[in-house]
Amino acid sequence: MNTANPLMQAWTGPHGLPTFADIAAAHFQPAFEAALAEHRAEIDAIAAQPEPPSFANTLAAFDASGRQLTRLQHLFYTLGASATSPELQAQQRVMAGPLAAHDSAVYMHQGLFQRVDALFEQRHTLGLTAESLRLLERVHLDFVRAGARLAPAARERYAAVMAQLAELTTRFAQNVLAAESGYQLRLATEAELAGLPGFVRAAARQAARDRGLGDGVHVITLSRSLIVPFLSFSARRDLREQAWRAWVGRGDDTGATDNRALCAQILALRAEQAALHGHACYADFALEDTMARRQDAVMDLLQRVWQPALAAHAREREAVLGAMAAAGATHALQAWDWRFYAEQARRARFELDEAEVKPYFALDRMVAAMFDCASRLFGLQFKPRPDIAGYHADVRAYEVLNADGTLRGLFLQDNFARPTKRSGAWMNALRNQSRALGAKPVILNNNNFAKGGAGEPTLLSFDDVRTLFHEFGHGLHGLLSDVEHERLAGTQVLRDFVELPSQLYEHWMAEPAVLKQFARHWQTDEPLPDALLAKLQAARQFGQGYETLRYTASAIVDMAAHALPEAPADVVGFERDTLARWGLPAEVGMNHRMTHFQHLFSSAGYAAGYYVYLWAEVLDCDAFDAFVEAGDVFEPAVAARLRECIYAAGNSVEPGAAFRAFRGRDPVVEPMLKDRGLLQATA
Structure with missing residues (x-):
């Protein structure tokens, strides 16, 4: 064990945490190299056992393997997202390919897969507990989806694709961070601070201090908790436009943080990944292991909220135009105007001021x-x-x-x-x-x-x-x-x-x-x-048309891009054309444009999956109604059932069965539409 490297020693902090102050970026590569070698040896040993495969000597052993690697990865990704540095970002770029290659080597390990596959074929005769059977089924699917069943040449190409994707998604995420952290809108005079309530000014002063700019300076950053209030309250339309363009333009530029080509490359590699599995597009591959299962199920849900949201937004737009008229504004309504005048409309309609709240x-x-x-x-x-x-x-x-x-x-x-x-x-x-x-x-x-x-x-x-x-x-x-x-x-x-x-x-x-x-x-x-x-x-429901359209537009573009058999050459043009076909009002925009859409391009986690927030909203609104029906939002019996069936179960139970165990039936969509105030828009 390397006693000079704290990552390669026992982590003796409280609850098994490392001593963070002792960790340097340079410690990660040698620690990863040792952990990868250790895990490879464990995998080889499981595969080489002379005894026939059993749940204990194969599945349980595999689940317990790679402990040192797992803890390093958790720490590495945590620091990379939450407390990065140029040195750590360099380590991320260095390690992206080797870590992806290791995952491919593990899940394409033919000796290990043969043992897992043999157990899978016998799974109903092994007398397994429900959780053990679920583990076997999930691990087997992990291997299959990672390419274990592909022919040798296809496995080799698949591993190369996954390594390239890891490197590209790392670059994408680092570009977004650089674009965000590099932007500062300095407000030096009272005229530039016009309209901003005290809490926005205080936050802007603190942002300036955090960036070493001293007292008396105000800075608007691209942090959502700062830029959204700025767009909502700033009386300076010219500055709102500057901030808005910087916010929506992240990654869509010609400088060092340009993500347009990266988006296209990632989409192309994902299309190839899906094709190697025999799918027509990446969306089909990704949805295969979801509750939705198919594109038409996703699009049906998105369609069900799109038209009601358009109708709700049209009503909101009238209120916003009324606020503009009351303020004597004669210019056309633009995207950087919406939040400002929506706040005025909300204040007038409900006598509610966020600065008061x-x-x-x-x-x-x-x-x-x-x-x-x-x-x-x-x-x-x-x-x-x-x-x-x-x-x-x-x-x-x-x-x-x-x-x-x-x-x-x-x-x-x-x-x-x-x-x-x-x-x-x-x-x-x-x-x-x-x-x-x-x-x-x-x-x-x-x-x-x-x-x-x-x-x-x-x-x-x-x-x-x-x-x-x-x-x-x-x-x-x-x-x-x-x-x-x-x-x-x-x-x-x-x-x-x-x-x-x-x-x-x-x-x-x-x-x-x-x-x-x-x-x-x-x-x-x-x-x-x-x-x-x-x-x-x-x-509470004022503005839900606008917010629903912004979310749904992002989900639509995500699904459309990943439904293509080949990547678009111009991702920005593709995004624009897709939204035009759906009739998105120009002043609304998207939650996330493709060039900074980290859900999609910083990893594959939500690729062809941004719809999941709406899908889960159907579940969560229906689930909360169980408490409403009980007459107490803290009803002990309902809470106990919620804990057992949903929060404690993890992935030990198929999700549809888990929901039915809690609710007693499948979910219905009406509570979600009611919660968003969209039911009236369907009448």
């Missing part, structure tokens, strides 16, 4: 609210551990305890935007739960909230609170996991099921009882007034 949503209070809901639903306790050092000073650690005080796992939370952190919000595991391995989960939530000013709390918008609860829903999926085998743990479920636990948990953040208890003014400690709560509830 935000002081009631301090981050620390909302974290306490999400913990309290988990305690009331699942009996969990959260013990702060300020002595546990994370990879950055912003990271907060909590021991998670069961109702009886026994340890459930460790939860880490990293809430603030910074230049070394990718955009968006996500959950990942530093360690997955497994009874067989004796592993307690270590779960991390990342958000990108704009940090409050010095001496002031971080104040969240209602959407920020929803994001906080959403990611913690994923976190609970990892923390409550209770399975035997690591491959089936936590969020390792089908992609269009993984958003159910997260989106379902969002419902509690808007519950009046939760808001009345935790939404308190950060200066006066006054609870959220009933009148203001009523305004929030009344305004």
